[in-house]
Amino acid sequence: xxxxxxxxxxxxxxxxxxxxxxxxxxxxxxxxxxxxxxxxxxxxxxxxxxxxxxxxxxxxxxxxxxxxxxxxxxxxxxxxxxxxxxxxxxxxxxxxxxxxxxxxxxxxxxxxxxxxxxxxxxxxxxxxxxxxxxxxxxxxxxxxxxxxxxxxxxxxxxxxxxxxxxxxxxxxxxxxxxxxxxxxxxxxxxxxxxxxxxxxxxxxxxxxxxxxxxxxxxxxxxxxxxxxxxxxxxxxxxxxxxxxxxxxxxxxxxxxxxxxxxxxxxxxxxxxxxxxxxxxxxxxxxxxxxxxxxxxxxxxxxxxxxxxxxxxxxxxxxxxxxxxxxxxxxxxxxxxxxxxxxxxxxxxxxxxxxxxxxxxxxxxxxxxxxxxxxxxxxxxxxxxxxxxxxxxxxxx
Amino acid sequence: xxxxxxxxxxxxxxxxxxxxxxxxxxxxxxxxxxxxxxxxxxxxxxxxxxxxxxxxxxxxxxxxxxxxxxxxxxxxxxxxxxxxxxxxxxxxxxxxxxxxxxxxxxxxxxxxxxxxxxxxxxxxxxxxxxxxxxxxxxxxxxxxxxxxxxxxxxxxxxxxxxxxxxxxxxxxxxxxxxxxxxxxxxxxxxxxxxxxxxxxxxxxxxxxxxxxxxxxxxxxxxxxxxxxxxxxxxxxxxxxxxxxxxxxxxxxxxxxxxxxxxxxxxxxxxxxxxxxxxxxxxxxxxxxxxxxxxxxxxxxxxxxxxxxxxxxxxxxxxxxxxxxxxxxxxxxxxxxxxxxxxxxxxxxxxxxxxxxxxxxxxxxxxxxxxxxxxx
Numbered sequence: 046x047x048x049x050x051x052x053x054x055x056x057x058x059x060x061x062x063x064x065x066x067x068x069x070x071x072x073x074x075x076x077x078x079x080x081x082x083x084x085x086x087x088x089x090x091x092x093x094x095x096x097x098x099x100x101x102x103x104x105x106x107x108x109x110x111x112x113x114x115x116x117x118x119x120x121x122x123x124x125x126x127x128x129x130x131x132x133x134x135x136x137x138x139x140x141x142x143x144x145x146x147x148x149x150x151x152x153x154x155x156x157x158x159x160x161x162x163x164x165x166x167x168x169x170x171x172x173x174x175x176x177x178x179x180x181x182x183x184x185x186x187x188x189x190x191x192x193x194x195x196x197x198x199x200x201x202x203x204x205x206x207x208x209x210x211x212x213x214x215x216x217x218x219x220x221x222x223x224x225x226x227x228x229x230x231x232x233x234x235x236x237x238x239x240x241x242x243x244x245x246x247x248x249x250x251x252x253x254x255x256x257x258x259x260x261x262x263x264x265x266x267x268x269x270x271x272x273x274x275x276x277x278x279x280x281x282x283x284x285x286x287x288x289x290x291x292x293x294x295x296x297x298x299x300x301x302x303x304x305x306x307x308x309x310x311x312x313x314x315x316x317x318x319x320x321x322x323x324x325x326x327x328x329x330x331x332x333x334x335x336x337x338x339x340x341x342x343x344x345x346x347x348x349x350x351x352x353x354x355x356x357x358x359x360x361x362x363x364x365x366x367x368x369x370x371x372x373x374x375x376x377x378x379x380x381x382x383x384x385x386x387x388x389x390x391x392x393x394x395x396x397x398x399x400x401x402x403x404x405x406x407x408x409x410x411x412x413x414x415x416x417x418x419x420x421x422x423x424x425x426x427x428x429x430x431x432x433x434x435x436x437x438x439x440x441x
Numbered sequence: 442x443x444x445x446x447x448x449x450x451x452x453x454x455x456x457x458x459x460x461x462x463x464x465x466x467x468x469x470x471x472x473x474x475x476x477x478x479x480x481x482x483x484x485x486x487x488x489x490x491x492x493x494x495x496x497x498x499x500x501x502x503x504x505x506x507x508x509x510x511x512x513x514x515x516x517x518x519x520x521x522x523x524x525x526x527x528x529x530x531x532x533x534x535x536x537x538x539x540x541x542x543x544x545x546x547x548x549x550x551x552x553x554x555x556x557x558x559x560x561x562x563x564x565x566x567x568x569x570x571x572x573x574x575x576x577x578x579x580x581x582x583x584x585x586x587x588x589x590x591x592x593x594x595x596x597x598x599x600x601x602x603x604x605x606x607x608x609x610x611x612x613x614x615x616x617x618x619x620x621x622x623x624x625x626x627x628x629x630x631x632x633x634x635x636x637x638x639x640x641x642x643x644x645x646x647x648x649x650x651x652x653x654x655x656x657x658x659x660x661x662x663x664x665x666x667x668x669x670x671x672x673x674x675x676x677x678x679x680x681x682x683x684x685x686x687x688x689x690x691x692x693x694x695x696x697x698x699x700x701x702x703x704x705x706x707x708x709x710x711x712x713x714x715x716x717x718x719x720x721x722x723x724x725x726x727x728x729x730x731x732x733x734x735x736x737x738x739x740x741x742x743x744x745x746x747x748x749x750x751x752x753x754x755x756x757x758x759x760x761x762x763x764x765x766x767x768x769x770x771x772x773x774x775x776x777x778x779x780x781x782x783x784x785x786x787x788x789x790x791x792x793x794x795x796x797x798x799x800x801x802x803x804x805x806x807x808x809x810x811x812x813x814x815x816x
Contacts, residue, residue, distance in 0.1 A: 073637035080641060087668045094667045165479050166472040167486035181796035182789045183748035186762055190789070193769065194782040379653035386754070397659050407663045415652045415660075422651030 091408070106404045107132070113399055115390045117306050128400050135392035136417055142312050142391065143378040149317035150377060151370075154324025161329050172325065179322040185383055187319055192311035192387040199307075202298055211291040213299060218306040220292035220299045229285035236279030243275070244268040308389035312381065320377045324370060331366030332358070364436050371429050375422055382418075392417060500779075501786070515777040522783040526775045530768050534787070537604015537759050543596065547607050550584045554614075562802065564809060577618060600678040604759035606791065608678070612760070613747045616685040620746070621739075623686065624693025629723060631694065632701055642694070649691035654749050658684045662756040681753040689746045696738035700731035733810050740803035744796045751792075762788050 107129040160172035205215035212221035251262040292302030343353040385394035401410040474480045504521035506514045508528035515523035557576040560566045591597040630642030661684035712726040754763040765788045769781040
């Protein structure tokens with residue numbers, strides 16, 4: 046009886062190191078110390094090495110004149126520009142090729158992904174062959190192929206291939222007329238903006254009406270009409286003119302027009318075609334992930350083929366597709382750094398290549414380059430988290 | 442009495458045969474011409490094939506110059522691929538600048554590697570443990586000393602001379618072998634309850650994954666020598682290996698984490714209730730299940746690593762692709778309109794063969810290890 050009143054007995058004494066809490070703390074201290082001393086060792090070595098090479102550090106070099114040429118730039122660039130401007134040129138060139146590449150790869154990838162699921166044997170086999178071939182060949186090799194084997198073997202300027210619409214293709218890339226809208230053309234843009242707002246309002250109204258009365262409104266056709274007709278009307282009324290500045294064969298090269306250099310084209314082709322094969326697999330997986338019961342349920346509700354896809358299958362497939370799709374977009378952006386290998390002046394080429402070689406500020410240049418990619422990646426994952434939170438299945 | 446019966450006096454007319462459910466016509470009707478739209482697509486597909494396949498076939502085989510051809514034949518206007526060029530430069534594509542009288546050394550390394558690796562891939566063969574230990578621990582040492590020389594009277598062969606497919610294979614095999622355990626440790630660290638360890642692992646993984654491999658190789662190439670104590674040089678091959686391994690391990694860690702998260706909590710608790718320690722729990726209970734879940738992801742990382750070895754030209758190694766490119770640019774005696782294309786085509790075929798067989802093997806393993814999780 047007395048034993049029952051003895052109260053809680055003391056925990057059995059064990060060696061203190063067997064206590065998981067203490068053990069965890071000790072492990073963490075050890076790992077932390079090792080890491081800190083490793084970093085300190087690296088910093089010490091680096092400082093000693095830099096001192097031995099008489100190199101200075103710091104970001105002051107960003108404001109010095111760069112003095113090199115960049116073959117392709119959206120921003121104004123001259124030899125007198127600073128390294129900071131070179132940095133910005135690199136970023137814009139990276140973003141330009143990444144943006145266009147993403148658009149092309151998405152269209153191509155979705156087409157091929159859907160084609161792989163086609164019941165048509167030839168179409169699905171073609172799509173399978175595309176995916177299995179492109180996915181298994183290194184991107185760099187594909188870039189070399191497009192650049193050295195295709196675009197660089199185009200004829201010289203004098204013997205350019207003529208394309209429709211006053212465009213030309215030759216060793217130096219594609220040349221096409223540059224549209225030069227006059228001042229009145231601004232009204233057309235305003236008209237387009239108004240049309241877009243109108244379409245958004247229309248969609249909302251149509252959905253409210255559908256929910257309230259069950260009556261459908263042909264939203265898609267009306268939107269298309271509004272988007273086309275309104276700007277066209279404004280164009281006619283305002284009398285805006287668009288002049289074209291076609292490329293004309295000069296003494297050494299084409300003059301006027303817009304030139305897309307072969308480096309840009311090769312990178313764009315390579316990136317879009319390569320990434321499209323991955324996007325196609327993502328899309329296929331996403332559509333297959335939607336349970337077949339969903340299709341049957343939609344059919345039993347009497348939904349039409351189009352409605353079934355648009356209202357039942359695609360929204361559920363998108364929930365599976367979008368996260369890997371964004372990581373493909375991010376991969377495409379990171380892979381655009383391979384442009385350095387074929388001389389497209391993107392961030393790595395301009396900044397971790399030329400600028401680094403000229404200034405010798407290795408740590409600063411590489412750190413800034415990595416920082417840009419880091420920010421892009423963090424931004425993407427932030428948007429992704431927001432999207433995921435929005436579309437997550439609300440479960441009971 | 443006799444009239445009540447009914448006897449059929451003539452045969453019933455034969456019914457038409459049922460619609461066939463198999464055969465070429467049925468198949469074509471179902472898979473090629475199910476709807477008018479389908480027929481249109483088929484026609485489009487056939488036209489596309491007619492447009493693409495004959496020129497491609499003519500380039501690769503029909504009009505191509507065989508391995509025994511001459512450069513003059515390759516320079517003919519109508520010639521296709523110049524396989525004679527690939528055949529003549531094959532040694533460079535496979536071994537790089539390795540001294541030609543010493544080529545038996547890499548050959549032995551290749552043969553030994555195949556001898557040890559292939560039995561590992563075939564599930565039915567015995568002695569897996571010994572085989573794996575030999576391949577992972579003994580083979581690399583033997584291979585290194587055979588290739589680098591400097592012992593047992595073998596002439597010294599600096600890594601600068603290694604190249605071609607040899608380097609591609611070395612970097613991918615060593616990268617895979619080192620990145621795999623590192624990736625598992627990082628994944629476990631990320632799942633850890635210890636905040637310091639978790640933070641370190643998360644930072645490392647996210648940092649590496651958010652930058653392109655090319656910048657990491659730049660870093661390995663330019664900054665690694667700065668990080669080392671003065672006077673210590675880092676071999677180029679080692680730089681490439683460090684960069685590639687760190688990069689792949691971060692991606693593998695994320696793949697493995699997916700597998701760890703797919704294991705139900707009950708498994709963790711059951712393992713703990715058996716009184717197993719942390720490493721025992723992971724090694725015997727959690728990891729075998731988790732890794733099985735993510736085989737496709739792991740193999741995809743390996744395929745990506747194999748393709749990414751083509752980037753080591755950044756640190757100055759001549760891997761297969763760089764070797765091909767060097768010859769394309771510099772082999773003047775082989776210059777013709779199609780030399781470069783043939784070279785790249787050859788490299789593409791080699792890379793494709795390796796990657797495609799890896800992905801097929803992973804599908805085979807997936808089916809084999811599938812113990813009924815999938816319905």
